[in-house]
Structures are given as structure tokens and as C-alpha cells.
Amino acid sequence: MSNNIDLNHVAVFVEVVRAGSFTAAAAKLELPKATVSRRVAALEAALGVRLLNRTTRALSLTDPGRRYYDASLGGLAAIDGANRAARGDQDAPGGTVRVSLPAEDSFLAEAAAAFLERYPDIRLEFVLTDDRLDLIAEQIDVAFRGGELEDSSLIARKVAPGRRILCASPGYLDRVGRPRLLADLEGHDAVIHGRSLTNAIWVLDGPDGVGRVQVQGRLAANSVTFALRAARAGIGIAFLPDAVAAADLDAGRLERVLPDWETASGGLYVVYPSNRHQPAAVRAFVDFVMTEGLLEFPVPAAGRS
DSSP: OOSOOOHHHHHHHHHHHHHSSHHHHHHHHTOOHHHHHHHHHHHHHHHTSOOEEEOSSOEEEOHHHHHHHHHHHHHHHHHHHHHHHHHTOTTSOOEEEEEEEOTTOOTHHHHHHHHHHHOTTEEEEEEEOSSOOOTTTTTOSEEEEESSOOOOSOEEEEEEOOOEEEEEOHHHHHHHOOOOSGGGGGGSEEEEESSOSTTEEEEEEETTEEEEEEEEEEEEESOHHHHHHHHHTTSOEEEEEHHHHHHHHHHTSSEESSTTOEEOOOOEEEEESOOTTOOHHHHHHHHHIIIIITTSSOOOOTTOO
């Protein structure tokens, strides 16, 4: 292991991770692919650890590589900030910010327009998916997530409150009957928002405190919009964000079930890796979202989980 680390090699390594391959990184850096590969190998040799797992089909970070990538981002951002300060343009952040957003949400489109107008040197790449991506592996700078957040090393800041309620179509309730007690849900078909029908447990707050019920169903979907439409079609009872169900409740297409039971947990969060030496463009985007970007625009589906 050498103490002499070439920062050019570090920058190439970071670009390889961002681009997802040596070929893509080489094209962006305008270097031969062999040079890019050689510089990453030289960095690994200097550190004495393997940073990347290489296969014929894909690259992936090793555990040391993940830690080194995260730390390197901060160091390179600090150097970039120093360069900007020397040039006197530290107040004009630039670069690309990659943002992960739940698939059905388009509320950031208008906010993004306002943000891009304010910061003409910043570009935004949105990845719309209901999957909870590995931010480092997928080169995501900022993600919007709802519901209860798992313990992690990510920084999480709450953008909007969330509440989830039980609802079903009047046709389903007329046909099967209306639950009167929380335990009655066990005898109903549930529209499960998730990837699997198994081990679906709903946790609600009600007049008797916190209640837990294991529900059964014939349909599961990891899309809150799909779950809403399934409930509207009469498939069963759904546990949905109130913002998602509001229009159908007002129109009578859905009906509240057990209105004394709901959950106020969760909400909509903006999450990102440690903000130590955070790139200026990412910091500008998060600050915009938190201070004004979403206050001027409607924020739906805050209770997604």
C-alpha cells in the first residue's frame, strides 16, 4: 500500500462508478478505455484493496469501494469548491444532480422548472421508480421516499406529513359487508401495497391504541396508484395515503372503512448520503426543496411506504 495517491486516479474511479462501466467513463472523460482501467487498477494497488468487482456483464462496488466512493465524493467536492472560490464563482453551482422519485409522482416537474431557471448551470436527471435504490450503486444524489424509513446512514429530512387510511369501493362493501372492528379485516380481501401477498401486516392507531392486523388478499402491487385503482374496482380494502384517495372519496367512488383507525406515521422525505462535503449542486437542490421548492406546488401521496 502506498501513501502517494494520485487524485487523477481517484477522479477516474468516481467517474467509472457514476457511469457504470469503464467504456462509458472513458467516453465521458475522452480517454482510452485501457487508460481508465489502468488508472483504477493503479488506485487499487496504491490503496491495497479491491474497489470494484469486475465481470463481463457489470461492475459493482466492493464494501471498501463503497466507503471509498462515498468519501471520495466529499473530497472531490471540496476541491471543486476550492477551485470555484479561487475563480470567484462559488455562488454559481453547476453539474448534474440525479434524483430518484416514486414512479407515479410528477409533482417535482414544476418545481424543477423553477429550480433550473434559478441555477442555469445545473442539470437534473430524474429516475422514476417505486424501488428503493441503493443510492451509491445507482449514482443517485437525492431520493424522495415515503412511509417509514429503514435505519440507514442516509440523511433524511421531512418534506410533507403523511397519513394513511382504510378505504374500499361501496360496491365491495355492499357485497361483502362493512367491518365494524379492526379484527374484522382478517375476514376481508385486502389490496396489498407491496411486492408480495405474504406476511402483510397493517399497523394502525385507533381508539384502543395501536392495533396490528395480518391481512389476506388476492392482489399485491408495489404501485400506490395501482392499489388505488384496484380498490376502486372493488377488489378489496386498501390502506392508502389520504392524499391519494381524497378525490375518489369526495366523488363517492371510495368509502372510508373503520374511520376511527388510521396512521399518521411516515410522510414524504428527501434523503441523501452524508452532507459532509456535499457537492454544491446537490446542496442547492436539497435547500431549494426544503425552503421553497415544494411549498409552492402540490405534494401528493405523502404516505407512500
